[in-house]
Amino acid sequence: MKRILIPTIAVVLVSGSAALAECKCGIAKVENGWCADCKVGYVAGVKIKSDALFESLQGHEVDEAKIKCPSCTKAHKAGGYCEACKAGFIGGNAYHSWVAYRLANGEFKRVDDIKCATCRKAAEGSGWCESCGVGYVAHHKLTDKAEYEKAVQAQKVLRLAAESKCEKCAVAMVSDGKCEQCKVEYANGEKIKSGSGG
Ligand SMILES: [Zn+2]
Ligand SMILES: [Zn+2]
Ligand SMILES: [Zn+2]
Ligand SMILES: [Zn+2]
Structure with missing residues (x-):
């Protein structure tokens, strides 16, 4: 089976992004x-x-009420890293x-x-x-x-x-x-x- 060729270059360029949508x-x-x-x-x-x-x-988003470590609570509020727990906090997310x-x-x-x-x-x-x-x-x-x-x-x-x-x-x-x-x-x-x- 031969592939169906698209006739003009213009069409290829336009459809190019659609073909890569996946x-x-x-x-x-x-x-x-x-x-x-x-x-x-x-x-x-x-x-x-x-x-x-x-x-x-x-x-991952974390609920502040569930944080037990005071250093983590502080880091969760202001952003920062807790050395003891090896966890970092940015914008309310825990890493x-x-x-x-x-x-x-x-x-x-x-x-x-x-x-x-x-x-x-x-x-x-x-x-x-x-x-x-x-x-x-x-x-x-x-x-x-x-x-x-x-x-x-x-x-x-x-x-x-x-x-x-x-x-x-x-x-x-x-x-x-x-x-x-x-x-x-x-x-x-x-x-x-x-x-x-x-
Ligand atoms: Zn990919
Ligand atoms: Zn901690
Ligand atoms: Zn290994
Ligand atoms: Zn510069």
């Missing part, structure tokens, strides 16, 4: 979404093939992955809205602009250099996690967790050397 990769890349058609997700420009990893990076929290931190900026050329270049990937005194990691503007550096580190760990052959290790890497299957524990995206055992 694939949402374009939007997913910008909005940190999941493309069900390709079975890939994107967070901070990193392509994620594991839905378990992608899901672990999502923020149980420090990587997700770090990458959701800061103000989202469209490249088109940025006037400074150095900043614009940084927003497309990551970088710090000395003259403006601001940094960008995957379109998120950060004014605090320490926070910026943590976001850069988070993006690095996410890249490593996305390449991990073990899905459970990938999730553990981004959330300071443990992979029961491989018996490996992670802190800040790195394996914790097992000590004297016990």
